[in-house]
Each structure stands twice: as C-alpha cells, then as structure tokens.
Amino acid sequence: MAYGGYGDGNMNLGASQFGGGGFMASPAPGHENQYGGGQQKGRNQHNSLRAFTIRHLLKEIATVDDEHYVADGHDISTVTIIGKVTSYQEGPTRVLLQVYDGTGSIEVCSWVDDMDLQAQKRIEWQIGKYVRVYGNLKTFERKRSITAFAVKPITDHNEATYHFLQCIMQYLHLTKGAPPTGQSGGGSTPAVGARTAGGQAGGAGVGLAQGGYGGGAPFAAGPAGGGDIAMDLKHLYNQPPAMQAPSGLGVEQALNELRKMGRNYTLQQVIQACEVLAADGVLYSTINDMTYKSCA
Amino acid sequence: MDDPTPRVNFEIMQRYHGRKVILCCQINQVDNGQVRVVTPDKGEVTVVGGTAPYEGRFAEVVGTVINPNTVQEIEHTNLSDNFSLDMYNELVKLSHKDAYIGMFYA
Numbered sequence: 001m002a003y004g005g006y007g008d009g010n011m012n013l014g015a016s017q018f019g020g021g022g023f024m025a026s027p028a029p030g031h032e033n034q035y036g037g038g039q040q041k042g043r044n045q046h047n048s049l050r051a052f053t054i055r056h057l058l059k060e061i062a063t064v065d066d067e068h069y070v071a072d073g074h075d076i077s078t079v080t081i082i083g084k085v086t087s088y089q090e091g092p093t094r095v096l097l098q099v100y101d102g103t104g105s106i107e108v109c110s111w112v113d114d115m116d117l118q119a120q121k122r123i124e125w126q127i128g129k130y131v132r133v134y135g136n137l138k139t140f141e142r143k144r145s146i147t148a149f150a151v152k153p154i155t156d157h158n159e160a161t162y163h164f165l166q167c168i169m170q171y172l173h174l175t176k177g178a179p180p181t182g183q184s185g186g187g188s189t190p191a192v193g194a195r196t197a198g199g200q201a202g203g204a205g206v207g208l209a210q211g212g213y214g215g216g217a218p219f220a221a222g223p224a225g226g227g228d229i230a231m232d233l234k235h236l237y238n239q240p241p242a243m244q245a246p247s248g249l250g251v252e253q254a255l256n257e258l259r260k261m262g263r264n265y266t267l268q269q270v271i272q273a274c275e276v277l278a279a280d281g282v283l284y285s286t287i288n289d290m291t292y293k294s295c296a
Numbered sequence: 297m298d299d300p301t302p303r304v305n306f307e308i309m310q311r312y313h314g315r316k317v318i319l320c321c322q323i324n325q326v327d328n329g330q331v332r333v334v335t336p337d338k339g340e341v342t343v344v345g346g347t348a349p350y351e352g353r354f355a356e357v358v359g360t361v362i363n364p365n366t367v368q369e370i371e372h373t374n375l376s377d378n379f380s381l382d383m384y385n386e387l388v389k390l391s392h393k394d395a396y397i398g399m400f401y402a
Binding site for chain 1: 298300301302303318354356371373375376378379380383384386387390391396398399400401
C-alpha cells in the first residue's frame with residue numbers, strides 16, 4: 001500500500017492500517033485544492049481517520065466551532081486511540097468507559113441499545129484490558145470525550161506499539177510532508193510481522209538520520225503515483241529550500257531532486273516543462289535561462 | 297490517572313527513579329512474588345510486589361522504580377505471546393525524543 005490513498009475515507013481496521021493512507025483530510029500537498037479553497041462550513045465533508053495519543057488529543061487540538069476540530073493544521077473527523085480501560089459504567093442505552101494509554105485519560109461513550117450486546121461488552125471491555133476505540137471528538141462543558149462507534153478489544157499487543165508509532169508517523173507526515181519514496185524502509189508496505197515492523201521503525205530512523213525531517217533542507221516527496229512532470233515541478237519549486245534560495249533552483253538540480261523522489265525524467269523533459277510553467281506564470285527565470293524560481 | 301506514565305526501557309528507567317513508569321518486558325523467572333524480567337533494551341530488572349499471576353512470555357508492568365534494577369509493581373497486564381520487544385524498544389526511544397515527547401509525556 002503506497003502513501004497515495006489520501007482522503008478517500010478508507011478505514012482500515014487493525015494493525016495493517018499502519019502503512020496506509022486515509023488520515024489526510026485534505027488533498028495531498030502539491031495537488032490543486034479540488035474543493036476550490038475556502039472554508040467548508042457546516043457539515044465536515046472530509047473523511048479522515050487519524051491515530052492519536054490521548055495527550056495529543058487533549059492538548060494539541062483546537063476547537064474551531066462546536067463540532068469542528070483541527071490538529072497540526074489539518075481538520076480531523078474520525079479519531080482512533082488505544083488504551084487500557086480504567087473505568088466502566090453502564091447506563092440504559094450506553095456504556096461509559098475511561099481509557100488511559102499512558103499519556104492521558106479520556107472518556108469514551110459508546111451507545112449500546114441492545115441489552116444482550118451490553119452484556120457482551122461487559123466481558124470484552126474489562127478494566128485493565130487494552131481496547132481500540134474509533135469515534136468522534138466531542139466537547140461538553142469544556143471536557144473532551146470521544147463518542148465511539150467501534151470499541152474493539154486488543155488481542156495482539158503489537159497493535160498498541162503500531163498505534164503509537166503511527167501517531168508519530170502521521171504527526172510527522174502532516175507537519176513535515178510525506179516521507180521520501182524510493183528509500184529503503186521509507187515507503188514499505190504495511191507491516192504486520194514483527195521483523196518487517198522493526199525494519200519500518202528502523203527505516204523511519206534512517207530517514208531521520210538522512211535529514212528527511214530535520215532542519216537540513218529536506219525536499220518532501222511529491223504527489224504519489226503521478227506521472228505529471230508539471231505537477232512534480234510545481235511541488236518541487238514550492239518547497240522551502242527552493243523558495244528560500246536567492247536564485248531558485250537550476251534545472252539540473254531540479255532533475256536530481258526529482259530523481260531522489262523516484263521520478264525519472266530526462267533533462268530535456270525538465271527543461272521543456274520549466275519553460276511551459278514559466279510561460280504560464282508559475283515559475284520565472286532568474287540568473288539564467290536554466291534557473292527558475294516559483295512565482296508563488 | 298490522568299497524568300502521563302512514561303514507557304521505559306532499562307536505560308531510560310534510570311531517569312525516573314522514584315517515579316511511576318510502564319515497563320513492557322519479557323518474563324524470565326517467577327519466584328514467589330519476585331519476577332525477573334528482561335527489558336526491551338536487554339537489561340535485567342526484578343519486579344517485586346506483584347500479586348496477580350504472570351501468564352505467558354510478556355507483560356506490561358506499571359510500577360515505581362525503587363532502584364536501578366528494581367520496580368515495585370502497582371499492576372501488570374499480560375501481553376500477547378508474539379509481542380515484539382525490539383519494535384517496542386524503538387517506540388520507547390522515539391517517544392522520549394524532544395520532537396515527539398510532547399505527544400506522550402511532556
């Protein structure tokens with residue numbers, strides 16, 4: 001599963017969710033905003049599922065209006081957490097849980113109409129057991145809680161490890177851009193076995209060491225799965241290093257960066273595409289005809 | 297129960313002397329209320345004061361660090377037998393990094 005599947009509301013339950021997409025509410029960086037920009041008022045039309053540590057959920061999220069939440073600059077719709085049940089309270093139509101994951105504690109409300117189902121839940125959601133919760137954030141009297149539509153007991157505790165790693169991964173992805181593709185371990189398939197998962201975590205470490213996310217002028221990967229050179233160049237020239245360099249980026253440098261992102265274009269293609277973009281007013285040439293900078 | 301409890305391995309545990317931590321570990325030997333365990337970074341620790349039985353190979357112990365090699369148990373949870381301690385160790389190290397510690401404990 002590549003990092004390409006954003007915003008399609010894909011809710012992949014279980015540990016295999018780790019390598020998947022579906023947690024970006026808006027289109028991936030570099031794509032045109034197909035919603036035409038501007039705020040979406042009222043009903044949240046973006047569907048995304050994002051993993052959070054409870055501390056992050058309670059601390060870092062800004063409430064835009066009653067039902068609208070933003071984390072790390074992105075809208076959130078559905079959230080998922082993993083934690084231990086620390087308290088269990090049954091009501092006539094619902095069950096109230098308190099879930100603690102080592103970083104914080106949050107109340108989870110699950111509407112359970114059927115009395116038989118409630119009895120089953122009593123067994124599955126025992127105090128001291130780990131559960132995974134999928135639901136939506138709610139605020140009532142300044143207290144945040146989750147209204148859950150699914151609460152599942154955890155049987156493989158590697159899922160808890162994956163979840164926390166996924167929280168870190170998604171946070172990095174949303175704040176610093178997608179990991180570079182074409183690097184070993186960086187874009188690997190969803191990890192289910194212990195060894196590959198260890199490789200993935202190690203791969204993330206390798207990515208970090210190679211300046212993937214540090215202050216060392218990284219180029220974030222372009223939109224996945226595209227063969228569109230214009231799109232890739234637009235994305236590239238809008239990256240911080242290209243924007244900040246006084247004379248922008250030369251075509252050969254651009255070619256190298258594109259190669260690093262896994263895009264194999266020829267120099268001729270890059271030159272031609274840059275000329276077209278310059279004619280369109282997206283780029284402008286700086287010190288010579290082979291060096292461009294973004295007009296944005 | 298709202299306060300964060302840091303997840304630790306042997307090395308990181310030393311910074312939390314006297315404090316409550318979460319230690320996931322592999323069980324080596326159970327001796328009458330004392331359990332000898334291996335931490336995610338291959339250190340050896342003794343867990344004392346547990347009452348509930350330890351089942352399986354792995355456990356998550358919540359307890360207080362009373363000396364560099366000993367944890368006083370408050371409670372523990374048995375983990376699945378396929379638990380990867382190596383991957384968990386990577387998580388422990390990442391969660392303490394400055395860049396991410398705010399999501400976890402700070």
